[in-house]
Amino acid sequence: MLSRAGLTMKRTLLIIALIAALVPAAAGAEASYHGVSTGGVVNDVAITADGRYMVAGTGGGEIVCLHRDGTVAWNVSAPGTVTAVAVAGSGDYVAAGTVGGDVLLFDGVGGRYWTKSVAGSVRDLAFAGDGRSLAVAGDRIVLFTNLGKEEWTRAVQTGTRSGETPPHVTSVAFTSDGKFIAAGSSNGAILFMNRAGNLIWEGLARGAVTAVDASRDGSVVAAGGRDRALQVYGRAGGLPWALPTGAPILALALSGDGRFVVVGKEGGDVECYRPNDALIWKNRTESNVPAVDVSRRGEAVAAGNAGGTVYLWNSNGDVRWSFDADAAVSAVALSENGDYLAAGAGERAFIFRTADEPVTAAAEETENATTAPTQAGGAGALVGLLAGAAAGAVSRLRRR
Secondary structure, three states: OOOHHHHHHHHHHHHHHHHHHHHHHHHHOOOOOOEEOOOEEEEEEEEOOOOOEEEEEOOOEEEEEEEEOOOEEEEEOOOOOEEEEEEEEEOOEEEEEEOEEEEEEOOOOOEEEEEOOOOOOOOEEEOEEEOEEEEEEEEEEEEEEEOOOOEEEEOOOOOOOOOOOOOEEEEEEOOOOOOOOEEEEEEOEEEEEEOOOOEEEEEOOOOOOEEEEEOOOEEEEEEEOOOOOEEEOOEEEEEEEEEEEEOOOEEEEEOOOOOHHHHOOOOOOHHHHHOOOOEEEEEEOOOOOOEEEEEEOEEEEEEOOOOOEEEEEEEEOEEEEEEEEOOEEEEEEOOOOOOOOEEEEOEEEEEEEOOOOOOOOOOEEEEOOOOOOOOOOOOOHHHHHHHHHHHHHHHHHHHH
8 A cells, every 4th residue: 555655646746747748738729819909990901811910900000910829920000090901922011001092011020111102092902912013992093013113003984873073992803813903983983904904894883882802813803882783794894793782782702713702781691692693691690791701712701790790601601600809890801711810890900710619718818919918828727726736745745
């Protein structure tokens, strides 16, 4: 039979073995989401293709880049309210636009390459797939190279559909191969151009176009707007496939392969269509949906609504999870394969690992975008308790 000292030693060794087993799990565990306070209302977000980084632009003029583990990679200031952000590929280039018409280009660590100005507020930005060209939606469509050279600018022709003079560009999209650009305007014009700025075709909506998107090769172009209609064009233009949506479209996203188009509507509906075919599924949220995105092959669909909820669905429209962000959601962005999701709500930027349902207790929070995130609880706390128990046992042995 073991003596009391022997039993104590055996118990201590068991505790130490359990600590050894738990330490790697605690150190390597990744929280399902991270939230960071940016110090200003988040107006737009973007995410790298691989989901390693996200970028948020705020009303306070901050541009914040986060690692997917929630730590702040870098944080810089713009001359005014940041209205749009974009990121190229794996994060080699980051672009931001302001309400005053400033366009800024940064490298992957926050170093500024250049600042340019365009007429009007910057409402949208889009990189070519190789990052060497940046399309800007201001009062005009402007194309810059990554070296800061203005290649061309195109005005939107004054029309009568929106009753506005002069019109402005509301949305812009660049094909991944860098060959084509699509744009929408406040007077209902839908433009499709080549990289040189030559107009290939022009479509018309009955009201302001709120969003356009293009497939990776430009074979499918989708547009939606205030006229309560979804329009889908081929690369050659012509008559579009058009479908009434019953409510104004506030947001739109097209999968990279062109097989799925998702719209967020006034009133709270999110709908997924197969272009040139029919509605696939429809889900109802509780308030206006100003933000949607879809992964490259449609594996994941994300949306955010004015009521402060972030949603994630699969390609069939089945709910994977939802998350209460505690403020109106302004923007969402999915990585290429849908593994990671960036979102902005109020003054907070979030990055989610989509495979797991977000659990508040597992999140790492920061007070602001310049402080290091605090460590999550869970396994780490248990290790600490076990370590304390082991230390106590050893102390008792020494006293004997």
